[in-house]
Amino acid sequence: MIELQNVTKSYKGRGGSVDAVRDISLQVKPGEIFGIIGHSGAGKSTLIRCMNLLERPTSGRAWFGKTELTALSERQLQAERRKIGMIFQHFNLLASVTVRENIAFPLVLAGKSRKEYAARVDELLALVGLEAHGDKYPSQLSGGQKQRVGIARALAADPQVLLCDEATSALDPQTTNSILSLLMSINEKLGLTIILITHEMQVIRSICDRVAVMDAGRIVEMGAVLDVFLRPTHAVTRQFADELSELESGTPLPRREGSKLVRVHFVGEETYEPVLFEAVKGSAVQCAILQGTVSRMKHTPYGQLLVELSGPERDIDGVITALRSNGLDAEVLS
Numbered sequence: 001m002i003e004l005q006n007v008t009k010s011y012k013g014r015g016g017s018v019d020a021v022r023d024i025s026l027q028v029k030p031g032e033i034f035g036i037i038g039h040s041g042a043g044k045s046t047l048i049r050c051m052n053l054l055e056r057p058t059s060g061r062a063w064f065g066k067t068e069l070t071a072l073s074e075r076q077l078q079a080e081r082r083k084i085g086m087i088f089q090h091f092n093l094l095a096s097v098t099v100r101e102n103i104a105f106p107l108v109l110a111g112k113s114r115k116e117y118a119a120r121v122d123e124l125l126a127l128v129g130l131e132a133h134g135d136k137y138p139s140q141l142s143g144g145q146k147q148r149v150g151i152a153r154a155l156a157a158d159p160q161v162l163l164c165d166e167a168t169s170a171l172d173p174q175t176t177n178s179i180l181s182l183l184m185s186i187n188e189k190l191g192l193t194i195i196l197i198t199h200e201m202q203v204i205r206s207i208c209d210r211v212a213v214m215d216a217g218r219i220v221e222m223g224a225v226l227d228v229f230l231r232p233t234h235a236v237t238r239q240f241a242d243e244l245s246e247l248e249s250g251t252p253l254p255r256r257e258g259s260k261l262v263r264v265h266f267v268g269e270e271t272y273e274p275v276l277f278e279a280v281k282g283s284a285v286q287c288a289i290l291q292g293t294v295s296r297m298k299h300t301p302y303g304q305l306l307v308e309l310s311g312p313e314r315d316i317d318g319v320i321t322a323l324r325s326n327g328l329d330a331e332v333l334s
């Protein structure tokens with residue numbers, strides 16, 4: 001759907017040239033929600049803007065379906081860009097016109113008359129839950145409502161892909177969740193491919209299918225969200241995975257002599273099974289649960305427990321082996 005091949009984007013600054021994006025290749029599949037996460041300055045905005053050529057790569061190639069965007073003239077590019085919608089952190093709405101007119105804007109640009117676009121705008125207002133707000137001005141709306149207008153406007157020309165540039169970063173957690181649910185339902189209902197950039201794990205955890213982790217202009221890890229964050233290999237990924245774990249770090253924990261501290265990950269339906277109880281049952285091992293969470297990564301139940309296993313070492317090892325042979329990820333921390 002969207003493909004980048006060896007894309008580099010350099011900016012010339014006073015201190016020389018900065019590679020904001022370095023030699024990035026990736027493929028986004030039709031219908032998926034693909035997240036790009038990284039700290040500030042990692043190159044996320046530059047990367048997403050290379051996908052619709054708001055930034056022209058210094059080298060490398062960008063494809064939209066079978067069309068190579070980097071080979072098009074500005075004029076050809078404008079036509080292709082209509083198939084790629086975009087929403088922004090600060091919404092970028094026109095302050096002097098109503099919600100309805102903001103949403104209609106891409107249709108007006110495409111030469112449609114009011115008569116032609118009126119029904120489409122009503123449909124979009126309903127899709128984003130703003131039926132009662134069409135005649136208001138952006139200044140009369142909350143941040144979440146403004147972003148809903150941004151989404152409706154981005155969808156007006158019926159794009160195949162939606163690029164989201166930090167779309168929830170200016171919103172409070174509750175509003176963030178409502179916008180993420182809206183994006184997920186649009187993805188499911190319309191089959192729209194979504195690519196988003198964020199610095200928030202919550203966004204990746206809630207709605208993304210695959211993720212790329214960026215650091216210093218490069219992608220350092222990429223794959224299914226669960227795979228990347230269950231077994232992070234790069235330090236930056238590990239930091240984000242720790243945010244996800246929700247287990248407190250640094251808190252001194254009570255420990256018994258000779259015990260082992262084990263972190264157990266549960267994924268899928270096993271999250272709700274009594275596997276830990278079964279592994280310990282009948283052994284001489286005592287199991288104390290020190291911390292624990294159960295949540296979801298998109299639709300997949302996911303849990304983590306920090307347990308202390310105490311008893312004879314051989315029996316503790318037997319419990320760990322039993323957990324692993326049940327498909328659980330059991331990591332001995334100390």
Ligand SMILES: Nc1ncnc2c1ncn2[C@@H]1O[C@H](COP(=O)(O)OP(=O)(O)OP(=O)(O)O)[C@@H](O)[C@H]1O
Nearest residue numbers: 011013018020038039040041042043044045046047
């Ligand atoms: N137009 C520009 N001119 C010069 N340097 C730029 C330009 N745009 C970005 N950069 C530099 O490129 C690097 C990556 O910036 P970018 O905005 O893509 O990162 P980011 O991950 O989106 O960060 P943030 O989350 O803070 O927006 C930074 O070092 C930035 O200073």
